[in-house]
Amino acid sequence: MVNTAEFIERLQKVLDYYGLSASAFADKIQVNRASISHLMSGRNKPSLDFVLKILDTFPEIELYWLLNGQGTFPKKPDSAEETSGTLFSNPAPPRENPEVRIAKVDVEPEVSTKQEDPIKSAQKKNIEKIIIFYTDGTFKTFIES
Numbered sequence: 001m002v003n004t005a006e007f008i009e010r011l012q013k014v015l016d017y018y019g020l021s022a023s024a025f026a027d028k029i030q031v032n033r034a035s036i037s038h039l040m041s042g043r044n045k046p047s048l049d050f051v052l053k054i055l056d057t058f059p060e061i062e063l064y065w066l067l068n069g070q071g072t073f074p075k076k077p078d079s080a081e082e083t084s085g086t087l088f089s090n091p092a093p094p095r096e097n098p099e100v101r102i103a104k105v106d107v108e109p110e111v112s113t114k115q116e117d118p119i120k121s122a123q124k125k126n127i128e129k130i131i132i133f134y135t136d137g138t139f140k141t142f143i144e145s
Contacts, residue, residue, distance in 0.1 A: 002067050004045050010066055011040070013073060014058065029053040 015025055026036040031053060038044040055063060065071035130142040 002046065004042060006069055007046055007067070008040055008042065010069065010073070011046075014054075014061060014066075017074070018058075029057045 015022065018025075020028065022036045022040060023033045026033040029050075031050060035044065035050065039046060039050070051063075051066065054066065055061060060074040062071040062073065062075055065073050126144065128144050131139055132142075133139045
C-alpha cells in the first residue's frame with residue numbers, strides 16, 4: 001500500500017526537479033488543479049490514473065520510486081542502455097589496413113518533359129473577382145469593371 005505522506009514528499013521532489021508549480025504540473029499531466037491540491041494537502045490518495053499520467057508525461061520517473069521510494073530519481077542513464085542497445089554500444093574494432101575504394105560515377109542531368117507553365121495558362125483566363133480576408137475578420141472585394 002502506498003504511504004500518502006511519503007508519496008507527497010516524492011511528488012514534491014519531482015516538482016522541485018522540474019521547477020514546476022503544482023498548477024503547472026497539473027496542466028502538464030492534464031489533471032484538474034484541484035486534484036493536485038487535494039493530493040498535496042493529504043486529503044486524497046493518488047489514483048492509478050494520476051500515477052499513470054505522471055509516468056506517461058515524465059518517463060524518467062521510475063514507478064517503484066514514485067510509489068514506494070525504491071530505486072532512484074531521475075532514472076540513471078545506465079539502466080536505459082542495458083535494456084536497449086544504441087548505435088555505438090558495441091562498436092566493431094578498427095581494422096589495421098582499411099581499404100579505401102573510390103568509385104567514379106558519371107551523372108547525366110535528367111531531362112524533363114516540357115510541361116505547360118500554370119502561370120501562362122492562367123493568363124488566358126479573365127479575373128472576375130478577388131476577395132482578401134484579414135486576420136481581424138474583415139475583408140475587401142475587388143470586382144472586374
